[in-house]
Amino acid sequence: MKILHILDHSLPIHSGYTFRTRAILKSQISMGWQVMGVTGPRYNAPQPDPVEEEGLVFRRTPAVRPARTPVGEWREVAALVRRIGEVAAEWKPDILHAHSPALIGLAGLRAARRLRLPFLYEIRAFWEDAAVGNGTGREGSPVYRLIRRLETHIVRRADAVAVICEGLRSDLVARGIAADKVMVSPNGVDLELFGAPPPPDEALAAELGLGGAEVIGFIGSFYDYEGLDDLVAAMPLLLERRPQAALLLVGGGPMEEALRAQAAASPAAARIRFAGRVPHQQVDRYYSLIDILAYPRKSMRLTDLVTPLKPLEAMAQRRLVAASNVGGHRELIEDGVTGTLFAPDDPAALAAALAGLLDDRGGWDERRETARAFVERERNWGVNVARYRPVYEGLIAGSAR
Template identity: 50%
Template sequence: MKRTILHILDHSLPLQSGYAFRSQNILRSQCRAGLYPVALTSPKHEAFWKRPTPPVEQIDSVKVHRCGKVNAGRGVLEEAAVVWRLRSRIRRLMGQERPQVLHAHSPVLNGLAALVEARRARVPLVYEIRAFWEDAAADLGTYGPSSATYRLVRALETAVCRGASRVVTICEGLRSDLLARGIAAEKMFVVPNAVDLSQFSPGVRDNGRFRQPGTKTLAFIGSFYHYEGLDLLIEACGLLAPSHPELRLLLVGGGPMENRLKDLVKRRGLSNRVVFTGRIPHKEIRDAYASADLFVYPRKSMRLTDLVTPLKPLEAMAMGKAVAASSVGGHRELIRHGETGVLFAPNDAAALAIAVKDVLASPALCQRLGRQGRDWVVRERTWERNGALYRALYASCAP
C-alpha cells in the first residue's frame, strides 16, 4: 500500500512561480517514487490567482485541494484567518485522505497550522523551508531586519522546526542557520533544488526567436528582484560594449526592478544591446536557454543570497550551457570555479565584465564548462534522486 503524504503549500500551478514549479516537481517525483502525494494550498493561492478556483483540481494526476479565499482585512487579522482556514481544511482532509505524514512547506503560516493538526491527529510533521521569508520581506522593504515583525517571524519559524518530526531545507546554508538556532542535526534533511532532465537537455536547438544572427548573447532568466544584481549585469555590458560590438544581453522574466532596469539601459545607451522579453510561457523557456552563449547570475551579497541556492543556474547547466555567477554562498553550493562554471566577486560590475570577457574569449572553455556542469547536474541534482530522498525521509519518521 502506498504511503499517503498530505502537502500544505502556499500556492501551486496553474499560478506560475519558482515555488509552484518546485512544488509540482516534488509531487511528481514522489509519485514516481511509489508514494501517494495529495496537496492543499493556503488561501494565498486564491489571493494571488484572482480567478475562479474549483475546490479540487487534478494537476499531473495529483489531487490539489483549495482552501478558498479569506476576507479578514490585512496584517495580523488576515494571517490569523489564513492559519484558521488551513487548520479547518487540514482537519477535514486528515479524515478524508488519511495521510501517514503531514508535510508543510514554508512560509511559517503553513507550518503553524500543520503543527497543531499533526499533534491533534498524532501523525509526523515534516516542515520544509525553501527560504527564510523574513529575509525576503526585509530585502523588499516590507519590514526591517531589526524590527519586531522580523524577530517574531523568525521565532515562529524556529518554534515550528523544533516541533516538527523532521525539517527539510533546500541547501546547506539554510541547514547551517537552523543548526545555529539549536535545531537537532539528526532531524534535518537537505533535499536540494533539482531539474527534470526530460524537460532540460542539450538537444534543444536555437530557433532564432530570442537571438539575432551573428551575435554573442548573455542571458538571465528569472525574477527581477533587487538582490539578483541585474543592474550590475547591465553596467558590465556597458563596460564591454565598446570592445565587443557583437555582444547582446537577453533578460527573460519580470518583477519589481523591471522599470528601473529599463531606465538604466536607456541612460547607458544600451537600448540596441539589451532585450527584455517579459514573462514567457514555461513551455518556451527551453528555447530561451538554447539561444544564449553564457548565462550570468550576478546576485548581490546579503544574508538571503548567502543562505539560499537558486534554481535557474541548474536549469542552464542541465541544458549544457556555461554559467558565470557571483561568489555568494548560495552559488558556491552549485558551482565549482573553473570546473562547472565561473565565479566572480559580488557587487562588482568590473569583475563581472572580466569574467564574461574571459569565458566568451574561449569557445573551448565555454563548451567544457557547459559539459561538466551538465554532468554534475545529472549526478547530483535530478528529481528522480530527490524522490528517493523523500521516500527515505518519510520512512525515518514513521510513527
C-alpha cells in the same frame, strides 16, 4: 505510504515554488507513494475542489474574511487547520509534510498535533530574508524578528525538518536545532525536460536584432537582489573587449522600470534588449539564443543562505553559467569547472568574467558536459526525493510506537 503536502500555493500558478512542488510530488508518485496537496486560503482559487493539475490532485482552502494584521493571518491559519483536518479525515494520510512560509508550517503543526500524525516541515527560504530581498521588509524590524521567532518555534516542535541547502541548515543549527533533525533536500532538475539544447532560433534572433551577437542572458524575475543593475552596468565595460556582445533580459518584476531607465541611459543602450514576460512554452526559444546565462545576485543573507534553481536548469540544458560568488551559488557551481564565479556587487568583475568566457570558446563544450554531469549525478530529482524515504519511514515507525 500516503503523504499530504500542505502548501502556500500550487499549480496552475507558475513559480519556483510550484515547480519544486510539482517535481517532489511527481517523483514521490514514481516511487510508489500516494500524494495529495492542500493549499492555503490566500492565492489559489477555492474552486474547483479537488482540482487535478498535470496529474496531481490538490484540495483548496476557502478564502477568509479580510482583517488587519495579525487577525487576518490567524484566520488564515485557522482555516487551513480546519481544511487539513477535513482532507485527512477523508484521505487518511500517514504523514503531514508542510512547506514554508511559516504560517503554512504553523497550520501544519497544529493539524498534526490534533490528528496525532507525524509532521515534517520543509523550509525553502527564510521568508523574512526574502522580504528584505524583494524590498517589502527590513532586516531587524519587529515583523522580521517575529517571523524568525515563529519559524524557530515551528522547527523546534516539528518531528523532522527539511531545507533546500546547507546554508539554511547551518543557520538552524546555529539557533540550537539538533543537526540530526535537519535533512537537506536540495533543489533539483527534472532531466526529462532537458534533452539536447535546441539550435538557435534564427527568426527570433532577427526579430530581436541579435543576429551574429554574443548573447549574455538572464531569464527570470527582476528583483533587486538578482543584481541585474550590475549586469546592465557591466555592459559598456564588456563591449570594450567584446564589441559583438549583447544583453538579453527576459522576464519582469519590481525592478523592470528602473532597469529599463538605466539601460536607456547607458552607453551600451543599443546592445541591450528587454523581451518582457514570455509564455512558459516559449522560454526555450529565448534560451536557444543565449551563449552565457548570468546570475549576478547581490551579497546579502538571502543570497548567501539560499540556492537558486535557475543555474541548475541552465546547466541541465548545457548552457554556460556565470554567477556572483555568494553562498547560494557556491553550493551549485565549482569555479572554472561547472561555471564561473565573480565578485558580487562589482560590475567590473562581472564584465571581466564574461569577457574571459567569451575569449575561451575552445573550453565551452567540456564545461557544458561537466556541468550537465554534475546535475545528473547530484541534482537529479529522482536522487533528491529518495532522501525523504528514511525520514518518512522513521517518523511513521516512531508514531506507531
